[in-house]
Amino acid sequence: xxxxxxxxxxxxxxxxxxxxxxxxxxxxxxxxxxxxxxxxxxxxxxxxxxxxxxxxxxxxxxxxxxxxxxxxxxxxxxxxxxxxxxxxxxxxxxxxxxxxxxxxxxxxxxxxxxxxxxxxxxxxxxxxxxxxxxxxxxxxxxxxxxxxxxxxxxxxxxxxxxxxxxxxxxxxxxxxxxxxxxxxxxxxxxxxxxxxxxxxxxxxxxxxxxxxxxxxxxxxxxxxxxxxxxxxxxxxxxxxxxxxxxxxxxxxxxxxxxxxxxxxxxxxxxxxxxxxxxxxxxxxxxxxxxxxxxxxxxxx
Amino acid sequence: xxxxxxxxxxxxxxxxxxxxxxxxxxxxxxxxxxxxxxxxxxxxxxxxxxxxxxxxxxxxxxxxxxxxxxxxxxxxxxxxxxxxxxxxxxxxxxxxxxxxxxxxxxxxxxxxxxxxxxxxxxxxxxxxxxxxxxxxxxxxxxxxxxxxxxxxxxxxxxxxxxxxxxxxxxxxxxxxxxxxxxxxxxxxxxxxxxxxxxxx
Numbered sequence: 001x002x003x004x005x006x007x008x009x010x011x012x013x014x015x016x017x018x019x020x021x022x023x024x025x026x027x028x029x030x031x032x033x034x035x036x037x038x039x040x041x042x043x044x045x046x047x048x049x050x051x052x053x054x055x056x057x058x059x060x061x062x063x064x065x066x067x068x069x070x071x072x073x074x075x076x077x078x079x080x081x082x083x084x085x086x087x088x089x090x091x092x093x094x095x096x097x098x099x100x101x102x103x104x105x106x107x108x109x110x111x112x113x114x115x116x117x118x119x120x121x122x123x124x125x126x127x128x129x130x131x132x133x134x135x136x137x138x139x140x141x142x143x144x145x146x147x148x149x150x151x152x153x154x155x156x157x158x159x160x161x162x163x164x165x166x167x168x169x170x171x172x173x174x175x176x177x178x179x180x181x182x183x184x185x186x187x188x189x190x191x192x193x194x195x196x197x198x199x200x201x202x203x204x205x206x207x208x209x210x211x212x213x214x215x216x217x218x219x220x221x222x223x224x225x226x227x228x229x230x231x232x233x234x235x236x237x238x239x240x241x242x243x244x245x246x247x248x249x250x251x252x253x254x255x256x257x258x259x260x261x262x263x264x265x266x267x268x269x270x271x272x273x274x275x276x277x278x279x280x281x282x283x284x285x286x287x288x289x290x291x292x293x294x295x296x297x298x299x300x
Numbered sequence: 301x302x303x304x305x306x307x308x309x310x311x312x313x314x315x316x317x318x319x320x321x322x323x324x325x326x327x328x329x330x331x332x333x334x335x336x337x338x339x340x341x342x343x344x345x346x347x348x349x350x351x352x353x354x355x356x357x358x359x360x361x362x363x364x365x366x367x368x369x370x371x372x373x374x375x376x377x378x379x380x381x382x383x384x385x386x387x388x389x390x391x392x393x394x395x396x397x398x399x400x401x402x403x404x405x406x407x408x409x410x411x412x413x414x415x416x417x418x419x420x421x422x423x424x425x426x427x428x429x430x431x432x433x434x435x436x437x438x439x440x441x442x443x444x445x446x447x448x449x450x451x452x453x454x455x456x457x458x459x460x461x462x463x464x465x466x467x468x469x470x471x472x473x474x475x476x477x478x479x480x481x482x483x484x485x486x487x488x489x490x491x492x493x494x495x496x497x498x499x500x
Contacts, residue, residue, distance in 0.1 A: 012427040015474050017466025019429055019459065045476050046421040050373030053392035054399060054414020055422075058319040059493035060486050067485060108496070112489035116481030166375035167388075175379045202338040202374035209436060210413035214342050215372065243464075247455050288458040 004137060007076035008038035009068055009092065009127070011085035012046050013239045020085070020239035022286025026268040027084050027130065029281035033146070033272065034138060039079065041072045047091035050163075051206035058098075062105060063112045065095030069127075070118040081127040084268075086163035086238040092127035093168055129164055131237050131267070135180055136171070143187045148276040149300060150189025154293050157196045157226035157234045158182045159264075161241035165200055176200065184267050185235060188274040198225040203244040212251065219245055220252050223260045232293055233263040235270060242266060246288055263291035273298045310359040317497045319393030323385045327351035333377035333387050339370040347377060347387050350394070363403040368395035369410040400499045412439055424475030425482045430465060431473075 014024035031038055045068060046052075048061040056064075069092065072081050083089035099106045099122060106122070113120055134143060158181035164170070170180050178200065182192035201222050204215025222245055226234050236242050246264040253260055265287070272282040279298040284291055314321040327348070334346030345353060345367045353362050368391045377387040395411070398404040404411050416435045421427045437452070438445030449456070459465035466473075476482050493499070 012421070012474070013429070015426070017463065017469060018427075018474075019464045021464055022462070043477050045425040045482060046427050048421065049417070049427075050392075051410070051414045051417050052421065053319075053396055054411055055418025057396050057400075057490065057493050057497075057499075058393070060489040063485055063489040067482070104496075108489070108492045111492060112485045115484035115488045116478060118481075118485075162372075162374040162376070167378045167386075169379075202372050202376070204338070205372040205374065206413060206417070207339070207370075207372050207410055209433075210409040211339075211342075211370075214339055214370070218338055247459060250454055286462045286464055288462050288464075 004036045004133070005079055006036070006038055006082040006128075006133065007072040007079040007124075008040045009044055009047075009072075009081055009083040009088055010040060011083060011088040011239075013085060013243075019243045022283030023084060023239050023242070023266050023268060025283035025286065026266055026272045026281070029272040029277045029283075030268045030275070033275040033277060034134075034143075036133065036138075038082065039076045041068055041081070042075050043071060044068050047085075047088045049087045049091065049206070059105065059108055059112070061091070062095045062098055062109055065092045066099065066109045066113055066120045067116060067118060068092065069096065069122075069124065070113055070120040073121055073123055074118070080125060082130055082133055083127055084130045084239075086129070086161065087240065089127055089129045090163045090168065096122070096126055129170070129237070131164065131180065131184075132170060134184065134267075134271075140183055140187045143184070143271070147187070147189055147274045149274055149297050151185075151270060151274055151294070151297060152189050153191070154297075155191045155193055155230055155232045156185045156270075157193050157229060157231035158185055158199055159196075159222060159226070159234045159236045159241060159245065160199045161236060161238045162200070162202050162205070164237045181235065181237065181267065185270065188270050190270065193226075193229045193231055196225060196229050196231070198222045203241045205240060205244075208244040208248060212248075216248065216252050216255055219248055220256050220258070223249065223252065223262055224258070226262060227260070231262065233265055233291055235265050235267055237267055249289065261289055263287055263289045263294075265291050265294065269294065310357045310362070311355050313359070314354050314394070314397075317499070318390065318397050320386045320389040321393060323390060324351055324354050326383045326385055328383055330382060332380045332382065336376040336380050337370070338372055338374055338376070343367045343370050347391060350391075360403070362394065363398040363401060364405060366405045366408050368392075368398065369404070369408050371395070397499075412436075422483065422486055424473070425479060426474045426476065428469050428473045430467065430469035433465075
């Protein structure tokens with residue numbers, strides 16, 4: 001039996017044919033290599049993300065998260081909910097925080113859940129991000145001890161972004177300059193650019209789609225600074241950061257007259273490769289800008 | 301209940317009808333939120349100003365402004381606010397109220413995208429990224445949609461090649477199994493909130 005069991009909330013963008021399907025591929029490989037078991041919450045639904053506020057209001061959005069939490073309580077009792085997506089994690093934590101603080105919201109949420117035959121008992125601790133499992137439950141030293149193929153010679157700009165960092169963040173880390181991603185890179189034998197100054201800059205979030213003229217400057221700055229610091233690639237814990245910073249490079253190049261072409265990877269891909277997984281295990285075939293230096297190590 | 305009773309006190313209305321609105325009176329006008337926002341230069345009125353405008357009763361100016369729609373949900377303002385106001389949530393709440401009151405600016409792209417996103421996810425319980433993208437491209441009609449889709453063709457093809465966008469999603473795609481329970485839950489949640497917040 002595996003050492004650690006968690007109730008897993010993968011989120012919409014992780015599904016097959018969706019924008020971060022390679023994040024899930026690499027997460028599944030990573031947890032296998034780390035002897036961690038993720039039990040998917042049966043029939044989970046979308047968290048509403050950030051932009052859901054425009055159509056959803058407060059209570060319907062809380063109900064979305066409460067349904068997932070209720071299903072988790074019912075089917076994966078006693079297990080902590082773990083999310084890989086920053087928005088999923090944030091929405092789930094935020095909903096619980098509101099429900100902890102308001103008896104009115106809790107009563108109304110349960111009235112709504114009754115329509116789906118569910119009840120939220122609020123028994124479990126707050127949802128966690130996969131990064132917390134890695135650095136708190138497993139720890140940097142243990143992570144490091146399992147490395148088979150160190151990511152030697154690759155310089156990583158650790159792009160933490162917003163929602164894995166604010167408003168909840170990772171315990172013991174600062175909002176302005178969190179170091180955990182750099183430490184994870186170093187644990188895998190890679191070179192972390194610890195003074196990368198855009199590590200907590202917003203990628204534009206949903207506005208990368210609705211307001212490209214206004215938000216592409218964000219993406220531009222995030223990439224330019226990575227180049228200025230000599231990065232070979234960017235690594236991030238957030239699926240929307242990954243997508244926005246990778247897929248709009250062509251658009252940013254057109255707008256700003258640049259020739260950006262830098263891979264944007266997930267920490268789970270780094271760990272999978274460093275632990276001896278193949279390119280396919282790491283979902284590297286899902287990169288639009290190929291992470292060839294990582295592929296080379298995986299293929300060694 | 302008519303809205304008129306609120307016009308004398310927009311602050312009171314915000315406290316009662318806006319998500320986390322009861323925090324507005326705590327703002328001490330330091331401006332850290334305004335200086336921290338990634339899209340700061342694009343706000344007609346910064347959050348700092350909006351808080352003061354609410355207290356000054358400027359209902360129409362606040363709710364019809366496109367300011368709140370500039371929020372990228374980066375939470376920078378929340379973590380830096382010395383008074384710990386949940387500014388991001390208040391901006392979301394104001395934007396939502398503006399929309400429900402019919403005061404949000406017409407064709408505001410983030411307001412439109414936000415509604416498309418919500419309709420998309422509530423239909424099946426999970427987001428269908430293909431339909432969401434197409435919905436946004438085609439929001440201003442067919443010919444503009446074709447132009448938008450063509451302009452973003454290389455992005456879309458790159459995504460498809462990497463298997464991160466599936467043309468099969470047009471057939472329906474992913475979703476929850478208990479769709480009727482899911483939708484009944486959301487309907488009930490909306491009814492309850494509308495009644496408590498007096499949203500028509």
